[in-house]
Amino acid sequence: MDTILNVSRVCSGYGELPVLQDVDLQVQRGEIVAVVGANGAGKTTLLLTISGHLRAQSGSVTFNGEDVSAQPAHAAVGRGLVMVPESGRLFPFMTVLENLELGAFHDKARAHMKANLQEVMEYFPILADRRSQLAGRLSGGERQMCALARAMMGMPRLLMLDEPSLGLAPIMVDRVFELVKNLVDKKGLSVLLVEQNVRNALQMCQRGYVIEHGQLLKTGSGQELLHDPDVQRSYMGL
Numbered sequence: 001m002d003t004i005l006n007v008s009r010v011c012s013g014y015g016e017l018p019v020l021q022d023v024d025l026q027v028q029r030g031e032i033v034a035v036v037g038a039n040g041a042g043k044t045t046l047l048l049t050i051s052g053h054l055r056a057q058s059g060s061v062t063f064n065g066e067d068v069s070a071q072p073a074h075a076a077v078g079r080g081l082v083m084v085p086e087s088g089r090l091f092p093f094m095t096v097l098e099n100l101e102l103g104a105f106h107d108k109a110r111a112h113m114k115a116n117l118q119e120v121m122e123y124f125p126i127l128a129d130r131r132s133q134l135a136g137r138l139s140g141g142e143r144q145m146c147a148l149a150r151a152m153m154g155m156p157r158l159l160m161l162d163e164p165s166l167g168l169a170p171i172m173v174d175r176v177f178e179l180v181k182n183l184v185d186k187k188g189l190s191v192l193l194v195e196q197n198v199r200n201a202l203q204m205c206q207r208g209y210v211i212e213h214g215q216l217l218k219t220g221s222g223q224e225l226l227h228d229p230d231v232q233r234s235y236m237g238l
């Protein structure tokens, strides 16, 4: 198998506070992998550790065959490891277009900025319509699309999404997940998706992991986990 991300026995946290304990996780090229769990389980901490915003206390993170455990976050983006933070974190007082341009901040992305802008505007036509509007005035769904498009401007190989469904109406969740799936097919990306929206995330991924109190408890195909009685009881209200 062709592994793009390998997280091995990672422990991480904030100062004295341990959060992740011995986390092992892999993403293969072209795969959508979901990490699902409750509030405070450690999902965001996992993404921050992989992207280099937080330094792992032990263990290793290998991306595209290279140990990136000690790399700063800005270097990760240049390698194709791009994160869409929770609620998108757009710059509200900048236009849609300016936000998208900011996604292209490493050399290679800057060199391809014009073509990439055209491509994301075609892929998300609503953003072309709203290009001159302030990002702070976008609807929740539009904001999430703008955040995805901004990440695409960084030319990711692995896209990490932190709760893209948060605050969206169910129909918008379906739409955003569909857009992500199509991007994976079209661009040959890999996706690591973390979600509290367990049912939708497991429906859309090939494989999933369940995280509880900083530990990965279970893994399996999306379908296996969707039909797992423990997962259904704990996370799907069944």
Ligand SMILES: Nc1ncnc2c1ncn2[C@@H]1O[C@H](COP(=O)(O)OP(=O)(O)OP(=O)(O)O)[C@@H](O)[C@H]1O
Pocket (backbone or CB within 6 Å): 014, 017, 019, 037, 038, 039, 040, 041, 042, 043, 044, 045, 046, 196
């Ligand atoms: N900056 C921080 N400093 C100290 N503790 C933090 C910090 N950020 C998160 N934590 C703690 O780390 C634990 C894991 O938080 P994390 O944000 O990773 O959870 P999560 O799974 O993303 O939750 P949610 O679904 O609510 O976003 C929690 O106990 C949280 O209180």
Ligand SMILES: [Mg+2]
Pocket (backbone or CB within 6 Å): 043, 044, 045, 086, 162
């Ligand atoms: Mg979180």
